Structures are given as C-alpha cells and as structure tokens.
Amino acid sequence: MNDRSNRDCLPLKALDDRALGHVAEYFRALSEPLRLKILNALRDEARNVGELTELLNCSQANVSKHLATLTRYGFVERTAQGTSAYYKIADPRVYQLCDLVCGQMAQHFASQAQMLGATAPTARARR
Amino acid sequence: MNDRSNRDCLPLKALDDRALGHVAEYFRALSEPLRLKILNALRDEARNVGELTELLNCSQANVSKHLATLTRYGFVERTAQGTSAYYKIADPRVYQLCDLVCGQMAQHFASQAQMLGATAPTARARR
DNA sequence: TGCACCAATCGCCATATAGCGATAGAGTAA
DNA sequence: TTACTCTATCGCTATATGGCGATTGGTGCA
Incomplete structure (x- = not known):
C-alpha cells in the first residue's frame, strides 16, 4: 500500500x-x-x-x-x-454523513417533484 | 429538538x-x-x-x-x-460524501494502526 | 459447584444483486 | 428499405448477506 x-x-x-x-x-x-x-x-x-x-x-x-x-x-x-x-x-462524524445524505435526498425528491409537476400531465414518462 | x-x-x-x-x-x-x-x-x-x-x-x-x-x-x-x-x-455534493468517508476511514485506519503498534510488535495486520 | 443470564457465533434458508452473454430496440448512414 | 452502431434489457448463475432458531462461551451469584 x-x-x-x-x-x-x-x-x-x-x-x-x-x-x-x-x-x-x-x-x-x-x-x-x-x-x-x-x-x-x-x-x-x-x-x-x-x-x-x-x-x-x-x-x-x-x-x-x-x-x-x-x-x-x-x-x-x-x-x-x-x-x-x-x-x-x-x-460522531458518522451523523454528518447521514445528515448530508438526508439533505441530498430531500433536494433530489424536491427536484423530481418539480419535474413531474412541470412536465407531466401525462406523468409516467421520464422512465 | x-x-x-x-x-x-x-x-x-x-x-x-x-x-x-x-x-x-x-x-x-x-x-x-x-x-x-x-x-x-x-x-x-x-x-x-x-x-x-x-x-x-x-x-x-x-x-x-x-x-x-x-x-x-x-x-x-x-x-x-x-x-x-x-x-x-x-x-457534485456526492464528492463531499466520498471525501468525508475517505477522511473518516483514514482516521479509523490510523487509530487502528496506533492500537496495533501499541499492543502488537507483529505489524503486518494493518486490518 | 451448579444455576441464571447475557452476548457471540453457528447452521440454515431466503433474497438481492453483480456479472456475463445474448438480444432487443432506437438512431444513423448507405 | 438494409446494414451498422450504440444502449438498454433479458435470462441466467454465483455470491453475499439479512434474518431466524439453536447453541456455545463467559460472567456473576447462590
């Protein structure tokens, strides 16, 4: 190593x-x-x-x-x-990791929701 | 809280x-x-x-x-x-995650090595 | 000693998934 | 059209691992 x-x-x-x-x-x-x-x-x-x-x-x-x-x-x-x-x-820094993940997940879900709301009356596309 | x-x-x-x-x-x-x-x-x-x-x-x-x-x-x-x-x-924040992990791993290994060094003349274990 | 309790490990089963080759499907050029 | 390229997916196998019940090992107490 x-x-x-x-x-x-x-x-x-x-x-x-x-x-x-x-x-x-x-x-x-x-x-x-x-x-x-x-x-x-x-x-x-x-x-x-x-x-x-x-x-x-x-x-x-x-x-x-x-x-x-x-x-x-x-x-x-x-x-x-x-x-x-x-x-x-x-x-204790392991909680930093988890909180960081939580934040990124939240943003990911938010942008997904936004995308769905913006583009899709016909949802389900975007695979 | x-x-x-x-x-x-x-x-x-x-x-x-x-x-x-x-x-x-x-x-x-x-x-x-x-x-x-x-x-x-x-x-x-x-x-x-x-x-x-x-x-x-x-x-x-x-x-x-x-x-x-x-x-x-x-x-x-x-x-x-x-x-x-x-x-x-x-x-790009995913790299923050990875770098955080790298830092924690490095410290973990370091403390393990230190522990081994303190207790074990036979090095090589390292993991 | 023998008994009681706690934690770690074993054997087993079920499930998830990484990897592979093969193939399907979409796009491009002739 | 036909042929070709590129990507996604399918079917499959092998492996890893979470969960369970049962057992083992260690500690403390009577």
Whole structure:
C-alpha cells in the first residue's frame, strides 16, 4: 500500500482500486436500515445488546451481528461490563454523513417533484 | 429538538422507518466499487456508455446497469445524443460524501494502526 | 459447584444483486 | 428499405448477506 501522503483525507479522485473498494465497503456498512437504527439509538447514550434488542424489536442474534459490523468499521465501540456489552458511538462524524445524505435526498425528491409537476400531465414518462 | 428547523435536511434522528430505509438505499447505491469508479470518471466531464465501458474495463451491460442505478438515485443525469447516451454528474455534493468517508476511514485506519503498534510488535495486520 | 443470564457465533434458508452473454430496440448512414 | 452502431434489457448463475432458531462461551451469584 503506497498510502502515505495526507493524514486525514485522500480525495476520491486519487484512490486506487483497493482503497476505492474500502470506500465502497464503508458505504455498504451504512446501507442497512437496522444498522442506521442502531446508530440512531446510540446517538445520545451507550446501550447494551439487550436494550438495543428491545428498542429495535428484533432478535438478539441480529443485533449482535450488526454491532459486529459497525464495530469492524469503527462506527461504534464495545465495552464489556459484567456480563453485558455496552456499545457507544466511536466517531460522531458518522451523523454528518447521514445528515448530508438526508439533505441530498430531500433536494433530489424536491427536484423530481418539480419535474413531474412541470412536465407531466401525462406523468409516467421520464422512465 | 423535535423541530424541523432546517428546510432541506431532516436530521437522522427524526427519521421514521420509511425515510430511514431510503437513506439506507442511498448508501447502498454508493456501496459498489464500479459505481464509485463511474462517479470518478465523470468527475470532470460527461461521457457516454462506450467511453465508460472502455475506461472501466468491464462489460457494457454492467455499465448500463450501474448507470441506471446512479440515475435512479439522482447521482448522474442522462442526455441522449444520436445513438449515444451521455452521462454527467447531477449533484457534485456526492464528492463531499466520498471525501468525508475517505477522511473518516483514514482516521479509523490510523487509530487502528496506533492500537496495533501499541499492543502488537507483529505489524503486518494493518486490518 | 451448579444455576441464571447475557452476548457471540453457528447452521440454515431466503433474497438481492453483480456479472456475463445474448438480444432487443432506437438512431444513423448507405 | 438494409446494414451498422450504440444502449438498454433479458435470462441466467454465483455470491453475499439479512434474518431466524439453536447453541456455545463467559460472567456473576447462590
């Protein structure tokens, strides 16, 4: 890996194939609703697996699996405490990502709505 | 803060399940290396499918399919020109997303390396 | 020790999708 | 028209992964 250079940010443009694959994996880690829910639930406070299982209304096995994914990519941190495992947000900047996406989505939907309103009494075209 | 203060950006915290699913889809659209390559190739200029196929060294069918995905989520725009279809970036802010991810990844790797360096004389693990 | 609880992992199934070759369809030039 | 080019789509296979129930492993308590 010839990855010296800037400490905190290589622009996407300069990424080689391997690094680009890592970026893709990073996005993939955020591409599951349940994982986003977990991040949401951890926004203000650390929680253990049982609490998350109850909050998210799904199986404990699933929560554990998704927490493992989030941990692997550095989104959350694990702290053992008795027989429990508490997870907390490791890097709050992940919310910047999500909020940025929300903003772009909102604008995308708005422009789509505008386009539909402007051009189409016969909607459905524009494929 | 349950108010929607900002017009164009609902914070992730306030999203209901459906919207959260959309955010996840958005991230998923960016979770394929080939799609990121396409966005990279379109960073400075519009290109048609044939050009992209050659640049990315993969099948034309794949390029078309991925372009359809990127179009569906509003990342690129299609312009027919003769028998060709030219694609260009629709919202340059997607690069903000990618660069943000790159920065977070870099920091993540750095802290991992530091952790390994502190605890492990056997380097090479790096991941 | 034995029991109770919690979390992580295993095996399995169902689904989604990236990739491929082949083909259809639209546009252009002869 | 016919022939050619370019793109989009179809059918298919292989792979990845989310979800589930069951199990294992670890910790604390009686």
